[in-house]
Structures are given as structure tokens and as C-alpha cells.
Amino acid sequence: MNDIVAEMNQVMAEADCLVNEQQVQTAIRTLADDISARLKDSNPLLFCVMNGGLILTGQLLPRLAFPVQAEYLHATRYRQETTGGILEWKLQPEADMNDRTVLIIDDILDEGTTLCAIADYCRAHGASNVLTAVLVDKQHDRKARPGLKADFTGLEVEDRFLFGYGMDYKGYWRNAPGIYAVKGL
Numbered sequence: 001m002n003d004i005v006a007e008m009n010q011v012m013a014e015a016d017c018l019v020n021e022q023q024v025q026t027a028i029r030t031l032a033d034d035i036s037a038r039l040k041d042s043n044p045l046l047f048c049v050m051n052g053g054l055i056l057t058g059q060l061l062p063r064l065a066f067p068v069q070a071e072y073l074h075a076t077r078y079r080q081e082t083t084g085g086i087l088e089w090k091l092q093p094e095a096d097m098n099d100r101t102v103l104i105i106d107d108i109l110d111e112g113t114t115l116c117a118i119a120d121y122c123r124a125h126g127a128s129n130v131l132t133a134v135l136v137d138k139q140h141d142r143k144a145r146p147g148l149k150a151d152f153t154g155l156e157v158e159d160r161f162l163f164g165y166g167m168d169y170k171g172y173w174r175n176a177p178g179i180y181a182v183k184g185l
């Protein structure tokens with residue numbers, strides 16, 4: 001087994017499971033119901049924020065009880081690190097969002113820099129209403145704006161470095177079937 005695989009197996013073996021799979025599934029069902037209730041008549045345009053938003057988007061979409069147009073975009077600022085840097089757009093959306101209600105879906109609102117920048121981009125490109133949905137809101141006082149919240153939040157989780165359900169540690173374990181915290185972080 002190569003070194004990185006051994007390291008990642010050890011990371012999982014030593015991690016704390018903060019939210020188990022059943023609890024995450026319950027949170028996703030509630031998110032889907034809340035999003036459906038609020039947006040079913042607004043013909044929203046959904047954007048999955050790659051890469052982290054992939055799992056939540058994939059599990060939410062089949063639960064949304066209305067016709068959905070889904071697209072993706074990619075903005076990143078953590079790369080292989082555990083602290084965020086300058087936001088880099090890897091792929092800007094091409095879909096016409098003029099006068100549309102837009103829903104941005106991501107795995108985590110940590111400091112919120114990423115979601116704020118994407119929401120600003122959508123408003124600048126004509127979206128009439130921009131909403132955000134995240135699986136996890138990390139609890140700390142380092143938000144990009146005091147009191148910053150997503151419009152739809154699945155779970156509030158303590159201030160640790162997390163992986164699973166889309167969130168990665170050094171590029172690995174987005175596939176972990178729960179929300180885990182790296183030992184010591």
C-alpha cells in the first residue's frame with residue numbers, strides 16, 4: 001500500500017465521528033423538504049459548487065419535489081490545506097441567470113468567503129434572488145460577515161477540520177459516510 005493510502009486509513013481510524021450517516025440523511029431529508037416548500041413555485045436555477053457540493057447536490061436533487069434545472073460551478077480556496085486562501089474560480093457558470101432565483105449548494109459554510117463570492121457573482125450576473133444551502137455550518141466567530149448564515153443549513157458542527165459527505169482532507173475522504181473531524185485539528 002502506498003504511503004498516502006496508509007496515511008488516509010490512519011486519519012479515518014483516528015478521526016472522531018461527529019455526525020453519523022443516519023443523522024446526515026435525516027438532515028438532508030429536512031433540507032430537501034424546506035427547499036421544496038420555499039422554492040417549488042420559483043423555477044430556481046441550482047448551482048452545485050464543485051467539488052465539495054457534489055455529494056449533497058446528488059442526494060438533494062432526487063428529493064426535490066418540483067422541476068429543477070441544475071448546473072455546476074467550481075471555486076476553490078483551500079486546495080490541499082486546512083486554512084483558506086484567495087478564492088480561485090476554476091469554472092464560472094455559463095447558464096443565463098438573469099432575473100432567476102438561484103440556489104447555490106455547497107458542503108460547508110466555514111468562514112463563508114466562498115459562498116459570499118459566489119452569491120456576489122450571481123447577483124452581478126443578474127440573478128434576482130440568490131439563496132444558499134449547505135450541509136454543514138461550522139460554529140466559530142471567524143465568519144466573513146458577523147452572523148453570516150446560509151438560507152438552508154443541514155447541521156451545525158463544532159470548530160474542527162472536517163471530512164466526509166463532500167468535505168475533503170488533503171483531497172481524500174469526500175466519500176466518508178458521515179461527518180468526521182481529523183484528530184488534533
Ligand SMILES: O=P(O)(O)OC[C@H]1O[C@H](OP(=O)(O)OP(=O)(O)O)[C@H](O)[C@@H]1O
Binds near residue numbers: 052110111
Ligand atoms: O466558507 P469557506 O471558508 O470559504 O470554505 C468553504 C469552502 O471550502 C471548501 O472548498 P475548497 O476550497 O476546499 O474547494 P474544493 O471543494 O474544490 O475542495 C468547501 O467545499 C467550500 O466551498
Ligand code: HPA
Binds near residue numbers: 108110160163168
Ligand atoms: O473543515 C473543513 N473540511 C474540509 N473542507 C473545508 N473547507 C472549509 N472548511 C473545511
